[in-house]
Amino acid sequence: MRKNATRFVILGLLAEGPMTGYDIKKIIDIRFRYFWSESYGQIYPELKKLTKEGLLEHLPGEPDDGARQKKRYKITDEGKGAFAGWMSLPPEVERQRSEFLLKLYWAPWLSQRKISDFVGDFSRRHGKDLDILQRMESEMESIVDDHANHWWILRILRLGQRVNEVYLGWAKELLTEMEEREHD
Numbered sequence: 778m779r780k781n782a783t784r785f786v787i788l789g790l791l792a793e794g795p796m797t798g799y800d801i802k803k804i805i806d807i808r809f810r811y812f813w814s815e816s817y818g819q820i821y822p823e824l825k826k827l828t829k830e831g832l833l834e835h836l837p838g839e840p841d842d843g844a845r846q847k848k849r850y851k852i853t854d855e856g857k858g859a860f861a862g863w864m865s866l867p868p869e870v871e872r873q874r875s876e877f878l879l880k881l882y883w884a885p886w887l888s889q890r891k892i893s894d895f896v897g898d899f900s901r902r903h904g905k906d907l908d909i910l911q912r913m914e915s916e917m918e919s920i921v922d923d924h925a926n927h928w929w930i931l932r933i934l935r936l937g938q939r940v941n942e943v944y945l946g947w948a949k950e951l952l953t954e955m956e957e958r959e960h961d
Contacts, residue, residue: 793924797850832853
C-alpha cells in the first residue's frame, strides 16, 4: 500500500470530485508544486489500474475539439475506502534531493565566483517561490471555501513560506561568511 503514493494522490483528488487525467495533472502542478509532483506517465497508467481494480469508474466525457471524448473519472466507494485506509497510516519519512547542496558538499572543486553564482540562483528561486506562496495565501484567505481542507491548505502555504524564508536567510548568511573568509 505504501509503495505507490501516486494512486492515493489520484484517489484523494477524485474524492473532491470527478475529473480527467489532465485535470489531475494540472491540480498537482498548481496546488502541490512545492511538495509533490507527478508526471502524465505516472497518472494515466495509474488511472487505468485503479479503474481495473474497481476503485474508479469512467463517467461520460465531454467533446474534446469534436474529435475525442475526454475520460472523466469518479471515485467509487471501494476507492474511498482504500484512500481512507492510506490516510490512516503514518506518513513515510521525507527524502530531500538537492543537486545544489550536493555540489556545495564538493565546493572546493569550484571557484568562489561559481559558488556565489549558484547561491545567487538558489536565492532568486526561493525568493520567487516565497512571493508566489504569499500571493497564493492572500488569494486563498479571501476565498470563502466550504471544503474541509481549505484551512489546511492555508497552513501548508505558510509552511512553504517559512521554508523559503529559512533558505533565503541561510543563503544570505552563507554569502556573508564566504566574503569574510575571502578577506581573511
